[in-house]
Amino acid sequence: MPEMSPPRPATKRRIPLAIGAVAAVGVIGLGAFYEFGGFKRGRGGDPSCTGAVELARKIAPLAHGEVAALTMATTPLRLPDLAFEDAEGKPRKLSEWRGKTVLVNLWATWCVPCRKEMPALDSLQAKLGGKDFEVVAVNIDTRDPEKPKTFLKEANLTRLGYFADSKAKVFQDLKGIGKALGMPTSILVDGQGCEIGNLAGPAEWASDDAIKLIKAAMEPVKAGL
Numbered sequence: 578m579p580e581m582s583p584p585r586p587a588t589k590r591r592i593p594l595a596i597g598a599v600a601a602v603g604v605i606g607l608g609a610f611y612e613f614g615g616f617k618r619g620r621g622g623d624p625s626c627t628g629a630v631e632l633a634r635k636i637a638p639l640a641h642g643e644v645a646a647l648t649m650a651t652t653p654l655r656l657p658d659l660a661f662e663d664a665e666g667k668p669r670k671l672s673e674w675r676g677k678t679v680l681v682n683l684w685a686t687w688c689v690p691c692r693k694e695m696p697a698l699d700s701l702q703a704k705l706g707g708k709d710f711e712v713v714a715v716n717i718d719t720r721d722p723e724k725p726k727t728f729l730k731e732a733n734l735t736r737l738g739y740f741a742d743s744k745a746k747v748f749q750d751l752k753g754i755g756k757a758l759g760m761p762t763s764i765l766v767d768g769q770g771c772e773i774g775n776l777a778g779p780a781e782w783a784s785d786d787a788i789k790l791i792k793a794a795m796e797p798v799k800a801g802l
Contacts (some may be wrong), residue, residue: 612631626653626771628797633773636793640774642786647765649774656681656770657750661715666741670772671694674711678795679766680782682714683748686728690779699734700783705791709798712737712782717745717760765791768798 622630633649640647659671659681682698684691684740695714702712714737716725722743729739742748751757756764758777765773773794781787 590620622653623655623771624653626655627765628802629653629767629769629771629773632767632794632797634792636773639786639790639793643781643784644776644787644790646778646780647774647776647790650772652757654754654772656756656764656766656772657754658770659747659748659750660740661740665739668780670738672715674713674766675770676766676768676798677708677771678710678791678798680710680712680791681764681766682712683751683757683760683762684714685717685760686724687718691761692728694761694779694782695729695734697734697738697780697782697784697787699736701787701791702736704783704788705795706736709795710791713740714738714740715747717743717748719743719745765794767794768802 586680630650630653633651636666637649640649656671661669671679680693680698680701684695684717686692698712698714706712718725718741722741725741726739729735729737747756748760748762751762751764755777756762760779761779762775762776763780763782765775
């Protein structure tokens with residue numbers, strides 16, 4: 578940017594007022610974004626997701642060992658209705674999994690921790706996947722769409738459904754609500770689409786610790802709640 582000439586003496590007192598006005602407009606605009614954008618991060622979060630926070634508090638003692646890095650939800654938050662595609666290129670949305678406990682995972686072939694984590698996610702899907710639970714692992718490679726498919730095939734990871742977003746918008750959507758700080762990122766979601774907990778980085782999702790925690794998270798779904 579070009580250098581600005583120093584303000585004339587007559588305008589010096591107006592600068593703090595102008596800055597304050599701009600800041601106020603920014604705060605109002607930000608508030609409108611969260612309020613009308615559907616994220617509702619302020620004012621105690623989304624009231625319809627309080628059950629997920631209560632569940633998170635209940636199962637928090639199980640977040641230890643291999644899943645100790647899981648951050649349990651403390652504010653009611655409904656996730657954006659993430660949009661991606663399946664293996665046939667059909668548009669899919671996260672809301673299609675309502676009624677199930679879901680582990681949403683974002684991964685990419687260029688992410689070394691992601692590749693190392695995928696076998697555990699595949700094993701988790703084999704152990705718990707069904708009418709009450711599913712791992713929804715969304716690939717965000719933006720260049721070669723065949724590369725992630727080839728990786729899964731060569732690694733014999735056949736239990737996971739294949740989902741992808743070649744524009745990586747799902748990452749930006751989650752980043753916008755503070756839930757995607759890096760790769761991989763995982764979010765445990767209840768049957769209403771509300772956050773139970775999130776984890777930035779890899780985890781041994783097929784471990785006994787993870788299985789016990791996710792089974793506990795599934796209880797409301799199994800009970801039809």
